[in-house]
Amino acid sequence: MNAHILAIGTELTIGQAVDTNSAWLAQQLAGVGIHVTRHVTVSDDLADITAAIRGSAQATELVLISGGLGPTPDDLTRDALAAAMGVELAFHADSFEQIAAYFRSRNRQMHERNRVQAMIPHGATPIENTRGTAPGLRARLERADIFVMPGVPAEMKVMFERDVLPHLRARGGSAEVIAQRTLRTFGMAESEIGEKIADLMQRGRNPAVGTSAADLVITIRINAHGPAAEAANALAERDAAVIRERLGTFILGEGEDRLETAVARLLIEQRKTVSSAESCTGGMIAKRLTDIPGSSAYFIQGFVTYANEAKIRLIGVPGNLIAAHGAVSREVAGAMAEGCRRTSQSDYALAVTGIAGPTGGTPEKPVGLVFVALAGSERTIVRELRMGDNLSRWEIRDRAAKGLLNLLRLELLRAAR
Amino acid sequence: MNAHILAIGTELTIGQAVDTNSAWLAQQLAGVGIHVTRHVTVSDDLADITAAIRGSAQATELVLISGGLGPTPDDLTRDALAAAMGVELAFHADSFEQIAAYFRSRNRQMHERNRVQAMIPHGATPIENTRGTAPGLRARLERADIFVMPGVPAEMKVMFERDVLPHLRARGGSAEVIAQRTLRTFGMAESEIGEKIADLMQRGRNPAVGTSAADLVITIRINAHGPAAEAANALAERDAAVIRERLGTFILGEGEDRLETAVARLLIEQRKTVSSAESCTGGMIAKRLTDIPGSSAYFIQGFVTYANEAKIRLIGVPGNLIAAHGAVSREVAGAMAEGCRRTSQSDYALAVTGIAGPTGGTPEKPVGLVFVALAGSERTIVRELRMGDNLSRWEIRDRAAKGLLNLLRLELLRAAR
Numbered sequence: 001m002n003a004h005i006l007a008i009g010t011e012l013t014i015g016q017a018v019d020t021n022s023a024w025l026a027q028q029l030a031g032v033g034i035h036v037t038r039h040v041t042v043s044d045d046l047a048d049i050t051a052a053i054r055g056s057a058q059a060t061e062l063v064l065i066s067g068g069l070g071p072t073p074d075d076l077t078r079d080a081l082a083a084a085m086g087v088e089l090a091f092h093a094d095s096f097e098q099i100a101a102y103f104r105s106r107n108r109q110m111h112e113r114n115r116v117q118a119m120i121p122h123g124a125t126p127i128e129n130t131r132g133t134a135p136g137l138r139a140r141l142e143r144a145d146i147f148v149m150p151g152v153p154a155e156m157k158v159m160f161e162r163d164v165l166p167h168l169r170a171r172g173g174s175a176e177v178i179a180q181r182t183l184r185t186f187g188m189a190e191s192e193i194g195e196k197i198a199d200l201m202q203r204g205r206n207p208a209v210g211t212s213a214a215d216l217v218i219t220i221r222i223n224a225h226g227p228a229a230e231a232a233n234a235l236a237e238r239d240a241a242v243i244r245e246r247l248g249t250f251i252l253g254e255g256e257d258r259l260e261t262a263v264a265r266l267l268i269e270q271r272k273t274v275s276s277a278e279s280c281t282g283g284m285i286a287k288r289l290t291d292i293p294g295s296s297a298y299f300i301q302g303f304v305t306y307a308n309e310a311k312i313r314l315i316g317v318p319g320n321l322i323a324a325h326g327a328v329s330r331e332v333a334g335a336m337a338e339g340c341r342r343t344s345q346s347d348y349a350l351a352v353t354g355i356a357g358p359t360g361g362t363p364e365k366p367v368g369l370v371f372v373a374l375a376g377s378e379r380t381i382v383r384e385l386r387m388g389d390n391l392s393r394w395e396i397r398d399r400a401a402k403g404l405l406n407l408l409r410l411e412l413l414r415a416a417r
Numbered sequence: 418m419n420a421h422i423l424a425i426g427t428e429l430t431i432g433q434a435v436d437t438n439s440a441w442l443a444q445q446l447a448g449v450g451i452h453v454t455r456h457v458t459v460s461d462d463l464a465d466i467t468a469a470i471r472g473s474a475q476a477t478e479l480v481l482i483s484g485g486l487g488p489t490p491d492d493l494t495r496d497a498l499a500a501a502m503g504v505e506l507a508f509h510a511d512s513f514e515q516i517a518a519y520f521r522s523r524n525r526q527m528h529e530r531n532r533v534q535a536m537i538p539h540g541a542t543p544i545e546n547t548r549g550t551a552p553g554l555r556a557r558l559e560r561a562d563i564f565v566m567p568g569v570p571a572e573m574k575v576m577f578e579r580d581v582l583p584h585l586r587a588r589g590g591s592a593e594v595i596a597q598r599t600l601r602t603f604g605m606a607e608s609e610i611g612e613k614i615a616d617l618m619q620r621g622r623n624p625a626v627g628t629s630a631a632d633l634v635i636t637i638r639i640n641a642h643g644p645a646a647e648a649a650n651a652l653a654e655r656d657a658a659v660i661r662e663r664l665g666t667f668i669l670g671e672g673e674d675r676l677e678t679a680v681a682r683l684l685i686e687q688r689k690t691v692s693s694a695e696s697c698t699g700g701m702i703a704k705r706l707t708d709i710p711g712s713s714a715y716f717i718q719g720f721v722t723y724a725n726e727a728k729i730r731l732i733g734v735p736g737n738l739i740a741a742h743g744a745v746s747r748e749v750a751g752a753m754a755e756g757c758r759r760t761s762q763s764d765y766a767l768a769v770t771g772i773a774g775p776t777g778g779t780p781e782k783p784v785g786l787v788f789v790a791l792a793g794s795e796r797t798i799v800r801e802l803r804m805g806d807n808l809s810r811w812e813i814r815d816r817a818a819k820g821l822l823n824l825l826r827l828e829l830l831r832a833a834r
Contacts (some may be wrong), residue, residue, distance in 0.1 A: 013453045015443030016638070017626070018435065020671035022458070026432030036430045037465055041439070041456035048454055190549075191528040201490050210491045211463060212428050213569060221433060274722070276700075282707025283693075283700030286721040290699025292773050295723075301731065302721030304703040305694070310718040310761075314731075318775055359712050388522045390547050391638065393710055395571065 003029055003036050004056035008067035010043040011152055017225060021156055032168055033176030033225060034062060042404040044068060049080035053347040057084065057142040064164070067151030067351035068355050069134035071113045078137070082121035085141055094127045095135045098236045102133055102289055114397065131155040136163065145171070179232035181222040181240045184257050186406050188250045192217050196246050200239055207239050215395075217258070218404055228375050249413055252406075259405040260288040267298035274408065275344030276302040277336045279353040280370060285402045300346045305336065315339035326365065328353050333371035336381045341375040348411070349375045350404050354385070356396045368396050372404035374411055381407060420446055422456045422471035425484035425494050425569060427724035431461040438483040438573055442551045445577060447640075451479060451593045453567055457691035461485060466497035474501065474559040481581070484568030486551035494565055495554070499538035502558055502714055507611040508538040512543045512552045519550050544580045547574040551579065562588070596624075596649035598639040598657045601674050601824050605667045607635050613663050617656055624656050632812075633819055634675070639749050668825075676822040681828035683785035691825070692761030693719040694732050694753045696744065696770040697787060701818045717763045722753070725764045743782065745770050750788035758792040765828070766792045767821050771802070773813045791828060798824060 005025050005390060009262040015151045017321065022039045029036055049068065055061045068077030072089040082089050096118035103110035106323045119132050120126050127136030127147070132155040137148035147164045149156040185193065194201065197220070200209040207224035220243060222233035244251055252262045267274060286302030289295060303314050308327055311317040316339040325331045328412050343350030352371025361367035368387035373380060385403055387396050422442050428434040439456045446453055459465040468487065485494030498507050513535035523649070534551050537543050544553030544564070550573040550663035554565040565583045566573040569720065600608065608631045611618065617626040623640035639656045643649035661668055669679045684691060693702045703719030706712060720731050725744055728734040733756040734749060742748045746779045750770050758766030772789025778784035785804035790797060800819055804813050 010441070013443060013456060014447050015440035016629075018440045019456075020435055023429070023435045026430060028432075030431050036468070037460060037462070039430060039436075039456075039458035043454060045454070052455070085761075099486075145506055164771075179433075183432070188559070189525070189528060191488035191530040193528050195528065203490065208425055208427070211487075211489050212426070212434070213487070215571075219428075221428060223427075223431065230744075234646040254831055256566070279698075281704075282712070282716070283703030283719055283721065286700030287698075287704045290723065291811070291814075295699070299699070299721075299723050301727040302700055303714075304700070304707070304711055304719030304721075306707065306716050306718055312716065322826065357635070386522075386524055390573070394708070397708075 001034050001062060002060045002063035003034050003064060004034055004060045004066040005039045006063060007039065007041045007151070008044065008049055008053055008065065009041075010074070012041045012067075013043040017277065019206045021151065021153055024153070025064050025066070025160065026155065027366045028165065029062075029064075029168075029280060030180065030223075031112040032165070032389065033178055034168065036086055036388050037207040039413065043165060044076055046083065048079055049076055049145060050083040053080055053084040053141070053146070057144040057146060061144055062168070062380065063144050063146045063150040065146065065158075065297050068158050069117065069148065069150050071111065071117055071133065078116075078119055079183050081109065081139060081146070081148060082103040083124060085121055085139060087122040090121040090122050092135075093128055095120065098261070099134065102129075114408060121362065125342060127159060129155055129159060130162065131158050133360050134287055138167070143273055157230065165317035176227065177232045178223045179229065181224075181236040182255050183222070183243055183251055184253050184255075185218045185219040185220065185246075185247055185250045186216065186219065186252045186259060186402065188247065193218055193220065193250075197243055198334060207235050209239060209243075210351070215398055217252075232339065254410065258288075259409060263289070263405055263409050264292040264298065266409065268294070268415070270412060270415060272347040272412070273298050273300050274342050274348045275300045275346040276341035277311075277351040278302070278304050279306060279311070279336075279348065280356040281352045282306065282400050284397055288405065289402060300344045303340060311336060315343050326367060328355055328365050328371065330371050330382050330384060333373040334375070334380050337375035337382075338380055347377065348408060350408060350409055351375070352404055353398050354396070354400055356393045356400075370396065370400040370403075372400060372407060374404070374407045376411060381411070383407060418429055418451050420451050420453050420481060421477045422481035423469055423480060423482040424456070424458045424568070425461065425466055425474060425482065427460040427462075427491070429458045429484075433555055438568065438570060440554070441570070441574065442483070442577065443483050443684060445482075445582065446585075447595050448597055451583070451585065461491040461493055462711070463493050463497055463500065466493055467500040470497055470501040470558070470563070474561040474563060478561055478722055479585070480561045480563045480805065481555050482565040486534065486565065488534050488550065488671075489529070492533075495533070495538065496555060497542065498554060498563070498565060502538055502608055503538040503708045507534075507539050509537040509543055509552075510544075511536050512537065512609055515545055515552065516550045527794055528595050530588060535705070539695050543667060544576060546572055546576060547579065548630060555584070556766040583781060590750055591645065593642050594646050594649045596641045596643070596646065596653040598641075598653040599672050600637040600639070600657060600664075600668055601634045601672075602637065602664055602667045603669045603676060603819065605635065605664065607755060610635055610664065612636065616658055617659065622776075624652050626656060626660075634669075653808055659677050659834050666827065669826065670688070675705075676819055676826060677708055679718060680822055680826050680829065681709040681712060681715065681814040683826065683833070687829060687832060689829070690715050690717050691765045691767065692717045692763040694728075694757035694766065694768040695721050696723060696728070698752075698818050699723065699771050699815050700826070702769065702821060705818060705822065717761045732760050734816075745782050745786060745788065747770055747788050747799050747801060750790040751792070754790035754792035764794065767825060768792070769816055769817050773810045773817075775810060787813065787817040787820075788822060789817060791821070791824045792822070793828060800824060822828050
């Protein structure tokens with residue numbers, strides 16, 4: 001069974017609010033094996049809403065609608081559904097009584113304008129709203145079952161779980177269940193991943209495997225459908241295992257994992273500690289390392305050595321080294337990491353120095369040139385990153401921090417072998 | 418002129434990600450008087466994308482599309498646009514060279530798969546992507562101008578502002594122009610602001626004035642419409658002046674200003690310097706102070722003194738003070754700020770110590786208890802924040818950082834008087 005999800009509201013179409021109802025509803029439908037092919041958002045306009053309802057009712061078997069059930073003149077979903085069905089609105093006494101009871105239970109005066117919320121399209125069935133005043137609506141149009149829910153997320157979610165979901169289950173959305181797995185990778189281009197798992201990404205295949213990129217982290221999504229949860233999960237896990245085997249250490253984790261999540265996990269497992277000395281990232285690396293609950297187990301201390309004097313005084317970078325190579329250099333990055341490790345007496349130390357821009361670049365050392373360094377008991381590693389000056393200051397700092405956190409992640413994986 | 422906004426991606430239709438591109442694009446279009454009547458989201462399915470493009474091209478004069486331009490097999494927007502236009506894809510040498518140059522500038526190997534990103538529907542015009550590999554597309558279909566942009570927000574936004582927006586301006590949106598002003602406040606509750614400017618917030622009024630809250634920063638939006646830019650701007654500016662006068666120092670800035678933007682502006686104006694010593698915020702304050710381009714003018718150095726030893730050794734907090742009052746105490750916060758200022762020889766020093774949780778709380782010192790301190794030449798100020806343990810670790814750290822940055826902002830405003 002396919003479904004469309006409609007969201008009604010001018011605040012959404014003009015971009016003053018972001019629609020989160022539709023994503024939430026789509027997740028719920030996936031859980032019962034209903035395939036959402038389209039989301040549509042329309043403004044509080046009678047003709048637009050009516051056209052959207054008609055279009056979706058012709059295109060699919062299930063239409064979930066949120067919004068436009070309020071008591072004010074710009075709440076038009078009731079009227080639009082009636083227009084789409086070619087029927088009139090009729091006063092529904094039970095719904096009116098539920099609305100009145102809702103106000104009584106809160107010792108509040110019911111407004112005359114709430115009366116309109118008890119107007120139901122002829123042939124539609126009201127759905128009680130246990131969290132607010134606007135009853136929901138259930139109707140049949142063309143090939144489709146239509147459910148209208150309030151736009152207020154709290155009211156919508158309760159109504160969906162209490163009335164809509166059981167109805168979909170009873171109707172047997174489909175025998176199918178969808179299982180989702182998410183793998184997160186760093187360090188391999190999306191195009192290269194696409195080549196390595198091209199066979200899994202073929203269209204029409206089950207599981208469906210797709211990739212998406214955000215700030216250098218490539219997310220691989222596995223959506224498997226099967227007759228039951230176990231079967232779907234097994235399918236998803238089989239692909240996850242194949243992808244893990246092919247991408248190896250490029251996979252940093254699953255679900256919502258970030259590089260710092262993976263680093264923290266490894267540091268705690270190996271009982272190792274870390275410290276940081278940052279120039280252009282200005283505390284970003286310390287901040288991310290301490291984003292993780294329990295970070296005091298592995299994070300000793302951090303320095304933001306923005307000025308040269310700070311590099312010299314706080315972590316013992318030789319002044320002549322800065323004079324000879326400049327603060328943004330392979331040599332100074334290494335000296336920062338080793339000095340930070342010495343001063344902090346930590347197992348590992350991270351250091352970064354670079355030019356985040358937008359100003360401060362030269363032909364030899366352009367904006368986007370960053371050196372990241374990792375000092376450990378065995379060795380010190382320095383990497384040069386050239387990011388190009390078309391990136392924003394934030395992007396350059398973010399990529400430098402990610403590059404350095406990944407350097408530590410790989411070193412910890414190496415130590416574990 | 419009316420517009421539709423299309424978002425392409427199975428991660429969106431199945432609810433694994435929330436579409437924020439469409440809301441952002443809708444706001445931009447409002448700014449040039451273009452009325453968005455519908456948002457449509459479709460999965461990575463060739464037929465669905467093609468149908469959505471055809472439908473919107475027939476219904477409206479402008480179609481903005483984001484997503485589906487990547488290099489992997491599930492990126493199908495190029496093919497769908499070609500199908501909707503009834504044309505073939507053709508290899509575009511200049512775009513290919515731009516993609517190759519993008520990889521070269523990063524010392525990275527270009528993959529064969531990226532070649533598909535240089536395939537352009539016959540009759541369409543590629544738009545250079547200065548932030549990534551996927552070129553955008555401009556085409557004409559039915560009554561509509563169609564612009565396709567990457568789904569990665571950073572790439573999409575730059576391409577819209579750099580190429581799409583100028584084109585729309587040239588084409589001339591509508592006679593009505595909408596002027597938007599945004600004021601940002603900190604330290605006053607949204608309901609209190611609502612009372613202070615209730616007269617400006619009345620419905621149906623021009624300008625329309627609304628508030629929205631996000632992480633303690635209350636944003637006041639002024640949307641004025643008029644026959645021309647000057648008239649609309651004058652209306653918006655008139656309201657902005659009234660609001661500034663009523664809210665005074667609660668207004669931290671305009672547009673996208675954050676507390677650190679305001680602090681940086683004041684530090685530079687007054688030629689003052691700052692340093693930081695952080696415990697529970699773990700570098701967040703240094704990171705924010707250095708988010709601002711040119712921060713080396715005012716930021717000397719920062720310490721992330723997570724362990725007690727670090728507080729003692731690095732910024733000279735007396736060990737007996739920690740023993741007597743505990744690391745999370747008014748006394749230690751003040752000593753951290755004063756020690757940091759002394760060590761750094763900066764005009765001001767910021768310090769924070771607290772319990773970010775989720776663990777580590779006690780009945781006397783619960784999760785969410787944070788002390789923030791500001792040391793200056795005249796005085797040291799310490800504030801106790803009790804945030805309640807129902808907040809997340811991130812919220813507690815964010816609110817502590819904001820509270821401390823605002824303390825410095827108000828002190829700098831005081832010094833300026």
